[in-house]
Amino acid sequence: MHIGIVGAGLIGVATARELSRRGHRVILVDPEPLSGATHAAAGMLAPVAEVTYDQDDLYPLMATSARMYPDFLAGIEADAAYRTTETLVIAADAADREFLATLAEFQRRMDMECEVITTRAARALEPNLGTAIAGAVRIPGDHQVDPRRLGSALLAQVLQSGGEVRRTRVKAIEEENGPILRLAEGEDLRVDHVLVANGLNAAELVDLPIRAVHGDVIRMMMPAHRDHLITSTVRAMVQGRPVYLVPRADGSLVLGATSREDDLTGVSAEGVFQLLRDAHRILPSVWECEITELTARARPASGDDVPIIDRVADHISVAAGFSRHGILLAPIGAQLAADVVLGEGGNGPLAQSVRLGRFNHSPLEHSTRK
Amino acid sequence: MHIGIVGAGLIGVATARELSRRGHRVILVDPEPLSGATHAAAGMLAPVAEVTYDQDDLYPLMATSARMYPDFLAGIEADAAYRTTETLVIAADAADREFLATLAEFQRRMDMECEVITTRAARALEPNLGTAIAGAVRIPGDHQVDPRRLGSALLAQVLQSGGEVRRTRVKAIEEENGPILRLAEGEDLRVDHVLVANGLNAAELVDLPIRAVHGDVIRMMMPAHRDHLITSTVRAMVQGRPVYLVPRADGSLVLGATSREDDLTGVSAEGVFQLLRDAHRILPSVWECEITELTARARPASGDDVPIIDRVADHISVAAGFSRHGILLAPIGAQLAADVVLGEGGNGPLAQSVRLGRFNHSPLEHSTRK
Known part of the structure; x- marks a missing residue:
């Protein structure tokens, strides 16, 4: 055909x-x-971390697709762009921690692999995390790819x-x-x-x-002398706002998570400010990064x-x-x-x-x- | 020759x-x-606003050059890029106000044209200025050009x-x-x-x-439906940090003022964050702008x-x-x-x-x- x-x-x-x-x-x-x-897109392959309540039809699709990824990539050059480093989810304050803990309970009830860990354990995994964080969840199965x-x-x-x-x-x-x-x-x-x-x-x-949900994405280079600030994908809730930091093997870092249903199709000044502020709270050394690209695109959402x-x-x-x-x-x-x-x-x-x-x-x- | x-x-x-x-x-x-x-460069032609203490040799050069500008531009196409709109200098808090008031006194002693005005008068000139500003100085003779x-x-x-x-x-x-x-x-x-x-x-x-003093510059578009957020060049001191917002005739807005003597030649994440935060304090509607360009360059300084x-x-x-x-x-x-x-x-x-x-x-x- x-x-x-x-x-x-x-x-x-x-x-x-x-x-x-x-x-x-x-x-x-x-x-x-x-x-x-x-x-x-930052390319998080995160069936567990992306789970939210009342999306029961989405998880089986996400989990199945995540399992298909190694075969999906087999024999193609982009194999190198696939990283099986784990995902850490960080709570900035006590309310964020409560939200994440309840979600983690829900995730475990659905047989998802995730583990509530102490902030000390999180900082042992990622020593550059900020000291003023309130909670952490470890999700070993959520990986990433460079889209x-x-x-x-x-x-x-x-x-x-x-x-x-x-x-x-x-x-x-x-x-x-x-x-x-x-x-x-x-x-x-x-x-x-x-x-x-x-x-x-x-x-x-x-x-x-289908509607447009705009998102702003910041691409940065981690400082060369610091030997990569993080190796895991770090997701966070900061006073109820999500932010993610995805480190690539080449030393770049992708920041995102804004969801705007406004009429601004370009890069939002407010979006960039929020991402930088919230990322800084989780990983203070983002201040030392060089911004190499700003991108905004609409996600087509049903x-x-x-x-x-x-x-x-x-x-x-x-x-x-x-x-x-x-x-x-x-x-x-x-x-x-x-x-x-x-x-x-x-x-x-x-x-x-x-x-x-x-x-x-x-x-x-x-x-x-x- | x-x-x-x-x-x-x-x-x-x-x-x-x-x-x-x-x-x-x-x-x-x-x-x-x-x-x-x-x-x-943002292209501020600001012999008065740029004056600082202990730079007595600089002001005569700046003032003379500013007076030469109309002739300098005569007969060339970039004439249109020259704007004789005035400059407003805003103080964010009481300490900034004191700094600006003392500087204005010094400027007037040097016969520079500047006027301390009330924040109410400043907001009458530029209605989109934030309500939480502490002081204002008006400098009619400081203009701008598009470099x-x-x-x-x-x-x-x-x-x-x-x-x-x-x-x-x-x-x-x-x-x-x-x-x-x-x-x-x-x-x-x-x-x-x-x-x-x-x-x-x-x-x-x-x-x-000569040494390198790096600066980060953000170029934005003001929201189309808001008929230009400001018409004057707005400079500000925010808790001792300078920030400027230069509006162009085409609806774009140039933000800058960071001075970094670090080894980052690219755009600094911290620089961009600071500029957005401080500009927002002075002109809250910068949140509605679209970021169109980030630039960093070294200023060669003696x-x-x-x-x-x-x-x-x-x-x-x-x-x-x-x-x-x-x-x-x-x-x-x-x-x-x-x-x-x-x-x-x-x-x-x-x-x-x-x-x-x-x-x-x-x-x-x-x-x-x-």
């Missing part, structure tokens, strides 16, 4: 690779591949196995003895099936209940933060709304999306959990709108 | 124009023209009047029946006189008592913050060490440097004040070192 994939973010690219592996021909259409949320290197490596695989990339925008999807992609410069592209995987822009092509992977018409499927879990969910997302496109796979609980039918929403009437 | 100018920052370029105007042939040598301190637009416009003039630019590095200056510039790729350039105006790098060619403009050998002159006053001092700097190169001009107090002889330092023995 010849499958047109609209959107070459990590989900589009990973699904393209999965479809190639299953013997199909793919063409990715994107004006700027891997430039969206994938470009901003930029991962995305490029997957895309290279797609191209190597005969897949194509067309750097343009899809104006509309129409149907005329099979689906047609109307490209921005006027050309039409005929395929057998279309997968719409262009995140927020999916709403231009297929009406979906109403329940679970992605939408489903058919919306005979020859049109969607894989979108991965919220802040797109990197972690790429392996399972690619598999479920390929199943949906090909009409293969079962109807198990994971496949059910990502169906559009859970929302009171019908995109069909809009599926071919311009 | 054919004059080789090493360094195409604002001082080098402005002096090249001055020498062209006086009928001489110039060649600027710089691997990346206008990419140093000029690229970072990037100014630099490009001056460089265009130099090229138009027959000047040249060579994009390479000067490895050494030697003397062999006249000065020779040894260029990085091996070529030699013979000229009649050399002006060394490459800031910090001048030390590679001519030993000078021991007394007064530039060094002098001959160091028969055919070698220097114009360097403009500290944080390079943009304001460009008109007078270009004139004094051209005088020194040509052996013209008088020996008045301004020319005397920039002589190297005031330091106990002889660069002559090193003037042709590699």
